Amino acid sequence: MQRILVYGVTGSGKSTLAAxxxxxxxxxxxxxxxxxxxPGWVPLSEPEQRKVIGELLSADTWVIDGGYAIWLDLVMERADLIVGLDMPRWVSWSRMVRRSVRQIVRRTxxxxxxxxxxxxxxxxRExxxxxxxxxxxxxxxRMRQWHDSPEFPETVLLRSPAEVERWLAGLKVG
Known part of the structure; x- marks a missing residue:
């Protein structure tokens, strides 16, 4: 496992787990x-995103915390493991709300x-x-399709915070 995509909905814990x-x-x-x-919430254009992400993915090792549809194909060509955070909606929803409220109140x-x-x-509207x-x-x-099909990189689905902790504890270092 040298090129890992951590995938899930907003608030599922992608960034934390990927780090x-x-x-x-x-x-x-x-x-x-x-x-x-x-800065200013200005998104890179689609061609710029594909260029930036393509350059990042050309490296031999990486962990990224999401896959935008406009460049997900690039990730799928290079990833050797997908970690899907297939949490219940209430888990990701409550995490997202807590995180956003905390960042707004603290001006983080x-x-x-x-x-x-x-x-x-x-x-x-966004x-x-x-x-x-x-x-x-x-x-x-999408995560479940990846998991169930041999056409995609190996995919691990984690369905609860406890499963995430057990899986992470079992990762072999080096």
């Missing part, structure tokens, strides 16, 4: 949101110095709340 996997295995971890968003910067706001969190609901079933089905 922990990278640390445990001595692999470089890359936060996808830091690579795809500029997120990717590239951007800040979440109440307006972005609650009312924006709100994480709405995105979570729109993407949950699609991402869940």
């Amino acid at each position: 922990r996997i990278g640390e445990r295995l001595g692999l470089p971890y890359h936060a996808v949101d830091d690579l795809t968003w500029r 910067p997120t990717c590239n110095g951007n800040y979440e706001t109440w307006r972005l969190f609650l009312f924006d 709100s994480l709340l709405y995105f979570h609901f729109r993407s949950f079933r699609r991402k869940q089905a």
Whole structure:
């Protein structure tokens, strides 16, 4: 396992787990949101994202914490393990709400110095709340398809925080 994708819905724990996997295995971890968003919540264009992600994925080792549809094909060509966080909706939903509220109240910067706001969190048409609901079933089905098909890289599905901890504890270092 040298090239690992941690995949799941918003709030499932992708970034936290990807960083922990990278640390445990001595692999470089890359936060996808830091690579795809500029300050002011300006997204890189699709061609720019594909270029940046393609360059990152050309390395021999990496752990990334998500797969945007516009460049997921690049990841699937190179990943040798997918860790799917197939958590119940209430787990990811509650984590996302707690994280966002904490970041808004504390004014904690997120990717590239951007800040979440109440307006972005609650009312924006690209709100994480709405995105979570729109993407949950699609991402869940995608992970399960990867897991069930030999056409895709090896896929581990973790369905609870306890399963995540057991799996992580069992990772062989080096």
